[in-house]
Amino acid sequence: MGEDKAELTDTREEEKHSFLASIVETSDDAVIGIMLDGTILSWNSGAQEIYSYSADEVIGKSISILVPPDRPDESSQLLKRIKQKESIKGFETVRMRKDGKQIDTSLTISPIKDSTGMIIGTSTIARDITEHKLAEMLSLDQSLVPAMGMKHDG
Numbered sequence: 001m002g003e004d005k006a007e008l009t010d011t012r013e014e015e016k017h018s019f020l021a022s023i024v025e026t027s028d029d030a031v032i033g034i035m036l037d038g039t040i041l042s043w044n045s046g047a048q049e050i051y052s053y054s055a056d057e058v059i060g061k062s063i064s065i066l067v068p069p070d071r072p073d074e075s076s077q078l079l080k081r082i083k084q085k086e087s088i089k090g091f092e093t094v095r096m097r098k099d100g101k102q103i104d105t106s107l108t109i110s111p112i113k114d115s116t117g118m119i120i121g122t123s124t125i126a127r128d129i130t131e132h133k134l135a136e137m138l139s140l141d142q143s144l145v146p147a148m149g150m151k152h153d154g
Contacts (some may be wrong), residue, residue: 030126031110036083038062041109041121050105050128052098063124066095067076082111082122097128102135 024031030050033042040063043055051058051066058065067075074093079087088109095105105126111122 027125028123032063032126034063034079034122034124036079036119038064038079042100042103047126050103051127052095057098068096069096078107078109079122082109083119085119087111087112092129100129101126104130 002070021121025044027046027051029043030047031042032040032047035041039083040058040061043053047058048054054143063075064072065143071094078088080148086106091109093107094102096102106129108125110123111119112123114120
């Protein structure tokens with residue numbers, strides 16, 4: 001009888017892990033697991049869609065491949081904050097796709113802890129906000145037209 005209960009518990013745990021893995025894998029947002037040294041450990045389909053790299057192309061490489069050259073210290077500074085037990089929410093920055101195109105992103109970065117509570121990596125969720133930023137800029141441009149005494153058609 002005790003074995004049946006243990007098997008049931010094991011089955012429920014497996015189902016729970018499978019369910020959580022499915023949530024991550026099917027997310028439209030990029031969900032990236034990163035070691036504390038900046039090495040990419042996991043990469044979901046959302047990350048592939050946003051950055052155009054397949055998981056095989058990036059796993060084992062440095063997260064710095066996504067960082068534009070004009071922001072060389074940004075990744076290390078973010079990782080430093082995580083090591084200090086800080087979570088980062090809604091950090092707006094620029095990242096680079098495989099084709100070199102720069103995109104606006106919003107990052108949420110959380111520490112990943114082992115069973116003892118020690119921080120062993122980060123979970124980074126990235127959302128492409130390029131279109132939102134463009135719409136924001138266009139809206140701002142339109143609001144400046146009357147202030148500049150210009151006629152606006154439309």
